[in-house]
Amino acid sequence: MANENVFLQFNAIKKSYDHKQLVVKDFNLSVAAGEFVTLLGPSGSGKTSVLMLVAGFEGVTSGDILINGVSIKCLAPHQRNIGMVFQNYALFPHMTVSQNLAYPLKVRKWPKKRIQSQINTFLEMIELTAFAKRYPSQLSGGQKQRVALARALIFEPSLVLMDEPLGALDKKLREQMQFEITRLHKQLQFTVLYVTHDQEEALTMSDRIAVFSEGIVQQCAKPYILYEHPDNAFVADFIGENNMIKGICHHQHEQHADIGILQNERIHAQTTARLKPNQACVISIRPEKISIKRLIEATPESIHHSLTATFYIKHYVGGYIRYYFQLSDGSTIMVKSLNVHHPLQLEPQEKVQLIWSIDHAHAFIIDSTT
Amino acid sequence: MKRSTLSSDEKAAARAELRHHQWLAFSLVLPLLCFLLFSFIAPISTLLLRSVYHPNVQQLIPHTIALLNEWDGHDLPNNNLMIQMAIELKKLAKQREAGELAQEINRNLAGSASQIKITARQLRQIDDAILMHKGQTYLQDAHPAWRDKAIWFAIKKAGQVFTDQYYLTALDLEKNAQGKIQSRQDINLYIALFLKTLKMAFIVTGLTLILGYPLAYYLASAPARTANVLFIFVLLPFWTSILVRTTAWIALLQTNGVINASLLWLDIIKQPLPLLYNQFSTIIVMTHILLPLMILPLYAVMKSIDPCYVRAAGSLGAKPVRIFLTVYFPMTLSGLSAGILLVFILFIGYFITPALVGGTDGQLISNIIAFHMQKSNNWALASALGALLLLFIIVLYWLFDRLTDPNKLKLV
Numbered sequence: 179m180a181n182e183n184v185f186l187q188f189n190a191i192k193k194s195y196d197h198k199q200l201v202v203k204d205f206n207l208s209v210a211a212g213e214f215v216t217l218l219g220p221s222g223s224g225k226t227s228v229l230m231l232v233a234g235f236e237g238v239t240s241g242d243i244l245i246n247g248v249s250i251k252c253l254a255p256h257q258r259n260i261g262m263v264f265q266n267y268a269l270f271p272h273m274t275v276s277q278n279l280a281y282p283l284k285v286r287k288w289p290k291k292r293i294q295s296q297i298n299t300f301l302e303m304i305e306l307t308a309f310a311k312r313y314p315s316q317l318s319g320g321q322k323q324r325v326a327l328a329r330a331l332i333f334e335p336s337l338v339l340m341d342e343p344l345g346a347l348d349k350k351l352r353e354q355m356q357f358e359i360t361r362l363h364k365q366l367q368f369t370v371l372y373v374t375h376d377q378e379e380a381l382t383m384s385d386r387i388a389v390f391s392e393g394i395v396q397q398c399a400k401p402y403i404l405y406e407h408p409d410n411a412f413v414a415d416f417i418g419e420n421n422m423i424k425g426i427c428h429h430q431h432e433q434h435a436d437i438g439i440l441q442n443e444r445i446h447a448q449t450t451a452r453l454k455p456n457q458a459c460v461i462s463i464r465p466e467k468i469s470i471k472r473l474i475e476a477t478p479e480s481i482h483h484s485l486t487a488t489f490y491i492k493h494y495v496g497g498y499i500r501y502y503f504q505l506s507d508g509s510t511i512m513v514k515s516l517n518v519h520h521p522l523q524l525e526p527q528e529k530v531q532l533i534w535s536i537d538h539a540h541a542f543i544i545d546s547t548t
Numbered sequence: 549m550k551r552s553t554l555s556s557d558e559k560a561a562a563r564a565e566l567r568h569h570q571w572l573a574f575s576l577v578l579p580l581l582c583f584l585l586f587s588f589i590a591p592i593s594t595l596l597l598r599s600v601y602h603p604n605v606q607q608l609i610p611h612t613i614a615l616l617n618e619w620d621g622h623d624l625p626n627n628n629l630m631i632q633m634a635i636e637l638k639k640l641a642k643q644r645e646a647g648e649l650a651q652e653i654n655r656n657l658a659g660s661a662s663q664i665k666i667t668a669r670q671l672r673q674i675d676d677a678i679l680m681h682k683g684q685t686y687l688q689d690a691h692p693a694w695r696d697k698a699i700w701f702a703i704k705k706a707g708q709v710f711t712d713q714y715y716l717t718a719l720d721l722e723k724n725a726q727g728k729i730q731s732r733q734d735i736n737l738y739i740a741l742f743l744k745t746l747k748m749a750f751i752v753t754g755l756t757l758i759l760g761y762p763l764a765y766y767l768a769s770a771p772a773r774t775a776n777v778l779f780i781f782v783l784l785p786f787w788t789s790i791l792v793r794t795t796a797w798i799a800l801l802q803t804n805g806v807i808n809a810s811l812l813w814l815d816i817i818k819q820p821l822p823l824l825y826n827q828f829s830t831i832i833v834m835t836h837i838l839l840p841l842m843i844l845p846l847y848a849v850m851k852s853i854d855p856c857y858v859r860a861a862g863s864l865g866a867k868p869v870r871i872f873l874t875v876y877f878p879m880t881l882s883g884l885s886a887g888i889l890l891v892f893i894l895f896i897g898y899f900i901t902p903a904l905v906g907g908t909d910g911q912l913i914s915n916i917i918a919f920h921m922q923k924s925n926n927w928a929l930a931s932a933l934g935a936l937l938l939l940f941i942i943v944l945y946w947l948f949d950r951l952t953d954p955n956k957l958k959l960v
Contacts, residue, residue, distance in 0.1 A: 235859050255862035268860035272878045281874075282864035333865065 184247075185211035185369055186232075186337060191241035193227050201227045203393040205241070209371065211336070214363055216372040216380040219390030220416070225373045229339050232371060234258050245337065256285075261330035261338040261368075265345045267322045269314040275325050276301070276310040282333040300328040303362070320351045327359065331366060340372045344379065352376075356383055377417055381405070389413050409450065411542035414462040421468075421511045423461045427453040427541070435541045436482075437461060440506050446482040447541035458544045465514040467538040470501065470522055476531040484533040487511055489524040503532065592938070599714055599931035605706040608649045609636040613707035616700065625700055627684045633703075634671055634683030641668035655926065657702035663691045714932035738916070738933065742940075745913045748831060749895045753842075755835045756891050760842035761884075767843070768850035786840040794904050797833045798824060801905070825907025833905050834895055841894065842887040849883025885948055893941050913937060 186209040193202040202224040209215050217225035230236040232243060234255035242249050250258055269278050276297050283293045301307045304324040314322055323343060330338055343359075344352045360383055363370055374380055380387050381401045388398040389412070396416075397409040408414035415422060425439040435449045437459060447461050471477070477484075487503035499521055501513045511532060515522065524530065554562065606613050615629040625633075640646040646668035654661035667690040671679070674686060688694045705713065705723075716722055720739045722732045763782070767775050785793055800806045801823040808820040823829060857879065861871040899914040906912070913933065920930035 233859070233863055235862070255859070256865050256867055258863075259865065260863060262860065262863040264856045264860060266854065266856060268854070268856040270857060270861075270875055270879075272881075281861070281866070285865040285870065329864070339863075 183210045184208045185213075185245065186371070187244040187247075188228075189242045189244065191228070191231065191243065192239045193224070193231060193236065194239045195236075200239075201393055202231070205393075205395060207388060207395065207398060209369060211369055212367050214360075214370045214372065214383060214385045216374060216384035216387045217390055218374060218377055218380040218387050218416075221375055223390040224393040225390045226341055229262075229341050229371060229373050232337075233260055233262050233339055259333075259335050261333065261335040263323075263326050263330045263338065263340040263343040265342040267314070267326040267346075269322055269326055269329070271314050274311050274313055275306065275317070278314070278325060279329055279332050282329065286333060296332060300332050303365075304328045304358075319347050320355065323347060323351075323355055324358065327362070331362065331368065334366075335368065337369045337371065340370060342374050343372075344376075345374075352379070359383065381417075389416060391416070407450075408462070408540065408542075411460050411462065411544065414540060414542065419465050419512065419514070420462045421465060423463070423505075423509065423511070424544075425459055425461055425541070427455060427457045427459050429455055435459075437541055439485075443485065444482055445485075445539060446536055447539040448537060449541040451541070451543045453541065453543065459541050460544055462540050462542065463511075463534055463538055465500070465512045466498075468511070468513045468532050468534045470513055470515065470524075471531040471533055473529055473531060477533065483536045483539060484531050485511070486529060487532050489528045489530055490526065492524070503530065595931045595934050597931075598927055599935045600710055600712065602711055602714070602928045603709045605649065605652050605703070606709050608640060608645060608652075609633070609703075609707070612636050612703070616704040616707060619700070619704065621697070621701065621704075624695065624697060630687050630694070631680060631683035634679050634687045635676065637664070637668050637687075638671040638674065638676070638679060641672040651925070652706050653699075653702050656705050657698055660693070660699055660702055663693045663699065667691050667694070714928045715936070717929055718932040718936055738913075741911070741913050741916055742936075744827075745896055748827060748834075748912070749892050751831055752834045752838060752895050753888055753891045755831070756839050756842040757884075757888065759835070760839055760846060760887065764843045764846035764850055764883075767847050768853075769855075782840050782843055785836065790837060790900060791904075793837060794833060794901050797829070797836070798905060801829050801832070824905060826909045827906075828910075830902050830906040830910035830912075833901050834898060837901060838891045838894060841890045845883040845886035845890065846880060847883075849880050849886075853879050885951075889945060889948055892944070896937065896941065 186207075188205050188207045191202055191205040192200055194200050205224075205228060207215070217228060219225045227236065231238050232250075234250070234253060234257075238251050242251055244250070245258075270281070273281065279297045279300060280293050283296060288296070297310070298307070301310055304327065306321060306324060306328075309317065309321065314325070317325065323346075327343070330340075340359075344355050347355060356379060359370075372380075372384065381404075384401060386398060386400055387404055389396045389404065391412050397404060397413045399407075399409075404413060404417050408417065411422070414420050423439055423445075425437040425445065428436045428438055428444070430436070430449065430453045433448055433450065435447050435453050437445050437447055439445055439461070445461060449459075451459075453459055473486075485505065487505050489501065489503055491502045493500040493502075494517075496517070498514050498516050501515065501522075501524070503511045503513065505511060513532065612629065612633045615632055616625070619625050619629065637646065637649075640649055646665060650661040650664040650668075653664060667687060670690040671686060679686065693699055705711075713723065716729065717732075718738050720732050720736050721729050724730055763778075767778055767782070770778065798805070802808070803820045803822070803824070805823070807823060808817075811817045812820065853876070857875055858871055861875045862868075866874065896912075897914050898912065899918055902910050902912045903915050903918070906915070914937075917930045917933045917937075920926045920933070
């Protein structure tokens with residue numbers, strides 16, 4: 179990213195709450211103006227802490243946060259002009275919807291007329307004009323979330339933080355709100371720092387995703403890169419479903435590794451890591467990239483990107499079917515195949531050939547998972 | 549839309565189930581209901597009744613009262629009435645109940661007790677037949693005050709079974725001879741006492757608020773370990789007997805007590821300060837005793853306030869003072885009103901502590917009620933005062949309820 183485009187920048191941020199353990203370890207990230215960046219990770223990975231540091235609710239232990247090149251480390255929350263959407267909405271229960279929306283504007287001493295017209299604009303935008311006089315307790319979850327969103331945007335902050343804003347909603351509402359947020363983001367062009375543990379949400383909404391684990395960013399990239407070219411085993415395992423097969427590296431040539439698995443089989447895989455001969459590693463293959471061939475149709479020439487496995491169970495999911503196979507060492511491989519005209523009917527214990535394109539196997543060093 | 553209504557069978561079944569639930573609920577609260585009936589409703593009703601219903605005098609001299617009710621009050625009562633009075637007084641004298649009558653009448657006319665007692669003693673020896681004839685002479689010979697209309701007015705007034713006079717007394721009012729309500733000439737006691745109680749209740753409530761609010765806030769935001777330790781300090785006085793606490797304060801505050809002795813020793817004062825047996829000591833000790841009752845509801849409410857509200861207000865641009873005034877404080881209102889009501893109401897009715905440390909200056913309305921029940925034996929007046937206190941608290945509660953409007957405070 180070109181440097182003049184950087185809007186929000188984290189420089190080697192560290193955060194500790196108890197003076198002993200670092201919750202955020204050396205966090206670096208540059209966000210361009212208008213970008214939608216998601217911090218994704220399991221709970222306790224430090225992603226919410228980063229958000230708290232940006233909002234100013236917690237102090238930075240070391241490092242610096244810059245907005246437009248100016249440090250905001252020493253500013254109080256109310257001086258930062260950053261909008262925030264909370265997981266439990268945090269709508270003031272003793273104020274009506276329009277009073278909630280008016281709050282940041284009154285604080286900024288906007289003239290009354292302008293406040294009213296701004297409220298009307300935003301109420302229209304979130305389609306809650308009829309609910310202006312209601313109290314938060316009289317709204318449904320989705321409505322509250324929309325009001326919370328409007329309240330964080332109404333004072334036109336250039337940066338909006340969202341802390342698992344859809345965590346409390348059911349699946350259908352969540353999808354609706356994802357659409358709503360992306361729509362508003364496109365319309366109003368603000369920058370978003372979004373925290374979630376829901377990867378599907380992250381993949382659909384974000385321009386870029388930073389995958390967190392144990393206070394460290396494992397990879398920060400566009401959604402499709404995260405999915406197709408994960409940097410390490412953690413990302414490969416965390417984003418989407420993956421088959422992880424343990425193996426030992428024989429040799430590596432540039433980005434191609436020759437890896438031995440099971441007793442005697444060899445597999446070729448892509449890798450960005452530097453594998454030494456005889457180093458333990460894992461190979462990840464996405465379940466939907468694998469196709470199933472009956473042994474009679476097997477193609478023996480694809481020896482370095484296929485495996486023989488025994489079928490044992492299948493799960494019908496609707497849009498697709500999951501087939502589970504066992505390798506000779508007892509480990510499981512799952513294959514997802516679309517539920518098209520004639521789904522494959524396999525006999526119990528039937529042996530099949532599992533085959534994939536050579537680009538879809540990725541090898542990682544084992545240690546980076548922990 | 550089809551079949552969204554219930555058939556009659558289904559309706560009956562639903563009704564039966566509802567009834568079953570209602571019965572269950574009722575049987576669960578029944579023991580409490582019985583308890584309340586005996587320990588609360590019955591005593592309160594008796595109290596309210598006693599404040600207006602006073603049949604003592606009417607039962608002692610029923611015939612005289614009946615005749616007095618027809619008396620117009622222009623002249624002295626006629627002979628017939630006087631004879632009746634003489635006969636009934638003699639009967640009372642024989643049954644040794646004349647003293648009771650004397651006490652009752654004396655409340656309406658100071659000094660009449662001795663008159664009645666002297667007369668009763670003299671009439672005791674005289675035969676009924678003679679009294680039937682010349683009762684009025686014996687009566688007037690025994691004490692000249694029987695020729696005064698004042699005693700008859702007093703008896704007539706005391707003889708009313710249903711009366712508002714105790715309420716009037718409790719409000720420092722009285723009825724003059726024409727039946728008009730006017731303020732009492734001689735003493736102005738109860739209103740002043742009500743006002744003093746009110747003033748001190750405000751002071752104590754204010755003090756507990758000033759001391760309790762910041763402490764409750766700290767307790768609610770402190771880490772669990774610190775909060776637990778501090779909570780013990782808050783609750784410790786709560787668990788100690790009130791008598792022990794009050795006595796401890798006496799030891800501290802008395803003329804030769806800890807505080808005065810230390811101040812004298814430090815040469816800060818030359819003479820001991822009058823710290824005990826005045827309003828000051830009542831306020832100090834009552835504040836100490838009632839403080840936990842302010843802290844507990846405040847703490848409960850503050851604990852339930854998610855810190856995200858304060859954070860949200862901050863992120864929206866509000867400065868700390870504004871956050872407190874517009875977001876945090878309004879959200880604590882329910883706890884605040886509960887605390888204020890608890891402290892205020894408890895203070896108004898508090899008896900033991902003012903009685904022990906208050907001296908004469910620090911006495912409250914409850915102490916005068918106790919006095920009328922235990923010492924002056926004037927249960928009717930005590931009941932009237934109690935009923936007024938009850939009414940006052942109900943009005944206060946209603947007012948407070950209106951002011952704080954708990955409907956708006958529903959948390960998400």
